[in-house]
Amino acid sequence: xxxxxxxAGTLAGVTTLTLIGACGQQIAAAVEPKLELRNAMQKLxxxxxxxxxLKVTGSADDLAAALKASGEEVSADGEDRMAMxxxxxxxFTISYDKAGEGTADDRGSLAATISGVTGTEIRWVDxxxxxxxxxxxxxxxxxxxxxxxxxxxxxxxxxxxxxxFVDGDWVKVTADQLGEFAEGGFGVPTDDLESExxxxxxxxxxxxxxxxxxxxxxxxxxxxxxxxxxTAKAYxxxxxxxxxxxxxxxxDLGEAPADKPITLxxxxxxxxxTAAELNVLQFVDGATGRVAARLEVATGEKIEAxxxxxxxxxxxxxxxxxx
Numbered sequence: 001x002x003x004x005x006x007x008a009g010t011l012a013g014v015t016t017l018t019l020i021g022a023c024g025q026q027i028a029a030a031v032e033p034k035l036e037l038r039n040a041m042q043k044l045x046x047x048x049x050x051x052x053x054l055k056v057t058g059s060a061d062d063l064a065a066a067l068k069a070s071g072e073e074v075s076a077d078g079e080d081r082m083a084m085x086x087x088x089x090x091x092f093t094i095s096y097d098k099a100g101e102g103t104a105d106d107r108g109s110l111a112a113t114i115s116g117v118t119g120t121e122i123r124w125v126d127x128x129x130x131x132x133x134x135x136x137x138x139x140x141x142x143x144x145x146x147x148x149x150x151x152x153x154x155x156x157x158x159x160x161x162x163x164x165f166v167d168g169d170w171v172k173v174t175a176d177q178l179g180e181f182a183e184g185g186f187g188v189p190t191d192d193l194e195s196e197x198x199x200x201x202x203x204x205x206x207x208x209x210x211x212x213x214x215x216x217x218x219x220x221x222x223x224x225x226x227x228x229x230x231t232a233k234a235y236x237x238x239x240x241x242x243x244x245x246x247x248x249x250x251x252d253l254g255e256a257p258a259d260k261p262i263t264l265x266x267x268x269x270x271x272x273x274t275a276a277e278l279n280v281l282q283f284v285d286g287a288t289g290r291v292a293a294r295l296e297v298a299t300g301e302k303i304e305a306x307x308x309x310x311x312x313x314x315x316x317x318x319x320x321x322x323x
Contacts, residue, residue: 033225034215037266040273041206049300051095051109054293060084062281062289069286086141089116097303107303115141119168125305127175132306134168161312170309177314209237213264223274225266231283232259257283265292273297 044050063084067074074080090113097107105126112120117137123130136149156162165171209229218224235256262282267275277294281287 033217036268036271037210037215037225037227037273040268040271041210043271044273044297047300048098049096049302051093051298051300053091053093053296053298055091055296056087056291057277057294058088058279058291059289060088062287063087063291065289066281066284066287066291070284086115090114095298095300095303097300099303109303114138117141123303123306125303128305129173129175129178130170130306130309131165131172132168132170133165135166136168159313161310164310165312170306171312172306172309173312173314206237209233209264223267223269225268227264227266228261229264230259231257231262234262234283258285 060081064074064080092113093109093111095109095111097109099105099107107126108124110122114120115138117134119132119134120138121130121132135152136146139149139152153163153166156166161171210227212233213227213229216226216228218226260282263279265275265277265279266273275294275296277292279290279292281289281291
């Protein structure tokens with residue numbers, strides 16, 4: 001926001017003082033939202049514990065219309081509609097707990113609501129991976145029946161840990177086992193899971209996007225900041241992030257969109273970032289309405305290892321899966 005010029009026609013001394021004071025206020029009004037955002041981001045980066053919930057908000061009808069506008073064939077009902085309803089009924093919460101000095105004892109959690117079904121969670125505590133899922137409820141959402149679940153349960157009854165997971169209980173796997181399992185061709189090698197690098201890329205991308213943006217405050221809501229950037233800049237940062245995650249996926253982003261202004265909505269309360277929201281329909285020519293990717297920020301809490309988690313024997317699982 002540019003500071004407007006102040007023109008006054010009073011006595012010279014009063015005019016000078018008035019201009020200095022008024023210009024100072026105008027400059028502060030232009031700089032203050034960006035400074036507030038920068039301070040909030042710094043505060044979040046220094047937090048010992050935090051949580052982030054990612055969800056999609058808005059209208060499934062607007063999403064369907066946008067897909068059609070971009071040349072996609074979308075059915076009004078059936079599988080397409082089920083997929084969109086599932087998208088709007090799902091969310092993911094990522095939490096971290098630094099737990100102490102250094103990174104060796106850092107803890108993390110990923111909790112998911114899948115098509116409205118809560119209870120899926122993965123935790124990483126002291127080099128042990130813990131997981132649980134309400135399997136029966138989740139697979140019903142994709143059309144499985146009670147008979148299908150009974151068949152699944154029968155197949156894994158003799159597999160310690162796996163049967164507990166299917167029944168919705170906590171299970172656990174050590175980092176050493178995960179490494180051996182990956183080397184056997186059943187997953188991603190642990191050396192490739194560079195979480196620190198990914199975190200750095202996300203932080204750099206967000207910083208680059210916001211540093212070049214114009215930040216203004218919503219006159220109707222003092223907690224609401226509006227960052228205006230461009231589709232070209234957002235595409236560049238998205239491509240850089242995707243390339244860092246998996247270079248092979250970079251081509252899936254397609255060609256850069258026509259350059260035009262886009263806005264990112266942010267909310268800051270008491271000096272803390274509480275939410276960020278991006279209307280993704282801004283990237284689709286001819287689209288109207290709102291379908292937003294929304295990130296909600298929470299203060300976080302201590303992440304503990306679940307009690308009574310059952311150990312999964314990955315070797316037995318691999319042998320059975322390969323049988």
